[in-house]
Amino acid sequence: DTGVSQNPRHKITKRGQNVTFRCDPISEHNRLYWYRQTLGQGPEFLTYFQNEAQLEKSRLLSDRFSAERPKGSFSTLEIQRTEQGDSAMYLCASSATTPTQYFGPGTRLLVL
Amino acid sequence: AQTVTQSQPEMSVQEAETVTLSCTYDTSESDYYLFWYKQPPSRQMILVIRQEAYKQQNATENRFSVNFQKAAKSFSLKISDSQLGDAAMYFCACVGGADGLTFGKGTHLIIQP
Numbered sequence: 001d002t003g004v005s006q007n008p009r010h011k012i013t014k015r016g017q018n019v020t021f022r023c024d025p026i027s028e029h030n031r032l033y034w035y036r037q038t039l040g041q042g043p044e045f046l047t048y049f050q051n052e053a054q055l056e057k058s059r060l061l062s063d064r065f066s067a068e069r070p071k072g073s074f075s076t077l078e079i080q081r082t083e084q085g086d087s088a089m090y091l092c093a094s095s096a097t098t099p100t101q102y103f104g105p106g107t108r109l110l111v112l
Numbered sequence: 113a114q115t116v117t118q119s120q121p122e123m124s125v126q127e128a129e130t131v132t133l134s135c136t137y138d139t140s141e142s143d144y145y146l147f148w149y150k151q152p153p154s155r156q157m158i159l160v161i162r163q164e165a166y167k168q169q170n171a172t173e174n175r176f177s178v179n180f181q182k183a184a185k186s187f188s189l190k191i192s193d194s195q196l197g198d199a200a201m202y203f204c205a206c207v208g209g210a211d212g213l214t215f216g217k218g219t220h221l222i223i224q225p
Contacts, residue, residue: 033212042116042203043157045212056211091157099145099207103157 004104025094035091118216141208
């Protein structure tokens, strides 16, 4: 059990560029979650998958945000046309059949 | 839907002493779970303790215990024998079923040597 991993750990981009983050959940965890955490705040839930099905996406922040989990294993979160307000830590978590979620180290995004 | 409130932005405690972090919540779910997570500086979120709402007994994990008052919608975390490694942001969170967690704003815990 290697835990939840996220790549890259840090990303610096220019406003208007697209970025993609990857999350690899704990093996055999069928649920995968994405959160955004801004400075001084608790994480904010964005979306989640059960296997390859995206069961909640109404809380994605705008239509510039999208997520996929094509084979029910790793997931990607893409932000198109980044804005300075997108600068934050993006966290991924996974869980098995219980509600307990285990978090990865996060990807810190800075939009210049 | 859930809301979680942590009213203590910062707490300080002497090493080896006991500290209690407060959390109140609200939820429309009848079946829900409560968590405390720890986030050290620049490090990842770590699960500290979990409480199933249907269980009356308060959860305990070594030096960490909770005081779960379901009627009052209160879920406080007690840390006994505080250690320097306990210094971190502590987040209270609530979830109903398989949905995403709802977090409070966190409490910054400082351990004084």
